[in-house]
Amino acid sequence: MLDKAGIISEYGRVLEIPFDSDRKLMSVVHTYKDGYRVITKGAADVLIDNCLLTEEMRAEILKKNDEMAKEALRVIAVAYRNTDYIPDNPEYNLTFAGLIGTADPIRPEVTNAIKTCIKAGIKTVMVTGDHLTTACAIAKELGILRSNDKTLTGTQLAAMPQSRLEASIFSYSVFARITPKDKLRIVKAFQSRGAVVAMTGDGVNDAPALKASDIGCAMGINGTEVAKGVADIVLADDNFSTIVEAIRQGRGIYENIRKSIHFLLASNIGEILTVFLAIFFGWQTPLLAIQLLWVNLVTDSLPAVALGIDNFDEDIMLHKPKNPKSGLFSDGLGVTIFLEGCIIGILSLIAFNIGTIKYDVTTGRTMAFTVLSLSQLFHSFNVRSTKSIFCSETLKNKYLIISFIICSALQIFVVSVPYVAKVFKVNPLSHVQWLVVLILCLVLVMVSELQKKFSRTKEVSLIPIFNRQKPTKL
CATH class of the missing domain: 3.40.1110.10 (Calcium-transporting ATPase, cytoplasmic domain N)
Incomplete structure (x- = not known):
């Protein structure tokens, strides 16, 4: 030795x-x-x-x-x-x-992470200073370089105008013998086509590209302080699969926020319409202030929290990326929220009129109050997933189930216990009245199920049309 x-x-x-x-x-x-x-x-x-x-x-x-x-x-x-x-x-x-x-052995989890990116609509590109042949061999092993993908060397890139690079940037998957200036050009070319670019790097020379990218990811173990300083994210384990997991977490959190907002706005629109329409038609007030306060503090709060901490969908990485310019209410969510709120409000008014006409105003308010509360609780399961409420995934959010049980029990307690009912100015309901309330609550579930079925049928019918078109990378 x-x-x-x-x-x-x-x-x-x-x-x-x-x-x-x-x-x-x-x-x-x-x-x-x-x-x-x-x-x-x-x-x-x-x-x-x-x-x-x-x-x-x-x-x-x-x-x-x-x-x-x-x-x-x-x-x-x-x-x-x-x-x-x-x-x-x-x-x-x-x-x-x-x-x-x-040889730099490929981590076993990286290959699976690349496959996940492909399914998620994320284009993974190799930008390296290595020889083109070496880069292609590694890229093929990882699944980055596929049959129709092209490669580009630093020499070829230097001779290519930026406008031409931008026009053809999505056809390339491997860039070899690349300089720091080339990396910056590549990042800007992707951005010019509307792509959100995440760039990984560890050296001082990577700093300009890391700073120019939308999400700069520096290596925490082997990265220089300069790279860490300009990066948006520092990977503590220097592992590409960590980035993919972060994307999964980000998508899941975004969807949970949308679920909570969806539920809260639909519920509140229902409450507003219940009172507004009664005033508009000159009817007696269907809900008292204490009843509205109860709905907002109890019925709305617990399910919204449960939806916010919901488990992520197993197929969340199969969804296409969101357009960064699209709003929170894109894909028809705003219209859906408004229509669902209208249904909740109309069902509450129907309960109010049934109770008032057949019995008295207090019973009508009790039925409207109960339909408004329970229909929102049932609706929280509609909001949780685009899949049917009757599938097995409904039971996966234990917090939502617990919140449903607690809120339903509290609502029944308020209506059924005479002393508490007196405070809320409601009457205990008979079996027939409870049956009417339950039927009205389930109407929203049935409407939501029909809407989901129609959306799935429409989505399936569009697949052959999309398959006949030239696929896009954006």
Whole structure:
């Protein structure tokens, strides 16, 4: 075994020319016997131009370099020369020493993360300084480079106008032999096409591209402080799959926020319409202030919280990305909320009129109050998912079930216990009246089920049409 410390002590380093992404070389000068030895390493296709080689030898080296690169090896060429003095420019007239291939094993979870990105409509691109052959071999193994995808080298990119790059940017999946300036051009090209760009990097040279991207992701373990400083996110484990998990979490949180807002606005529109329409038609007040306060504090609050902490849908990473310019009420959510609120309000007024006409005003208010409360509780299950309320997923949110049981029990308690009913100015309901209330509450569930079924049927009928069109990457 070689004694590294002894070798360094015997052959001291007197000069170092650090690696440069433009030169793609790195050189050192060490003391050696009675003179000095220059050792240079770097890209094989660049280094051979500085070596004393015949055309046959150059061709053989490049052939071997490609063979190693196809095996997904990062290939480094090494050359040297002996000299009697310390040269100002040591990187010439070198003697070629050989090729070194290093393997960077792919983490098992990364391949699955790439597959998840593809399903989620996220285009993953490899931007690297490695040789094109090496980059393609790794990209194919990961699933980044597929049959119809193109590749681009730094030389080709330098000769390409920005307008042409922007027009064809989505057709490329691998960029090799790329400089820091090239990375910035690539990021801006994707952004010019309306894409939201997340860029990963760890070096000082990555800082401009990290800053220009919509989401800069720096490596927490191997990343430089400069990269971490300009990044929006720092990956503590330097793992690409962490980014994919963050996307899943973000999508889930966004959907839960939409669910809570959907439920609250539909419920409140129902309450407003119940009172407004009664005033408009000159009827007696269907709900008293204390009853409205109860609905807002109890019936609305617990289900909204439960929806906000709902489990994420298993197929959430199968949805296409949201347009960043689309609002919270896009995809018809605003219209849906308004119509559902109208139904809740109308059902409450129907209960009020049935109770008032057949019995008395207090009974009518009791029935309206109960329908308004319970219909909202049933509606929380409608809001939870675009799937049927009768599927097995309905039972997955235990907090929503608990909130439904608690709120329903409290509502029955308020109406059925004489002392409490007196406070809320309601009457205990008979079996027939409870049956009417339950039927009216289930009307909203049935309407929602029909709407979901119609939406699913419409979505399925559109699939053959989309399949006949040229697929888009956006």
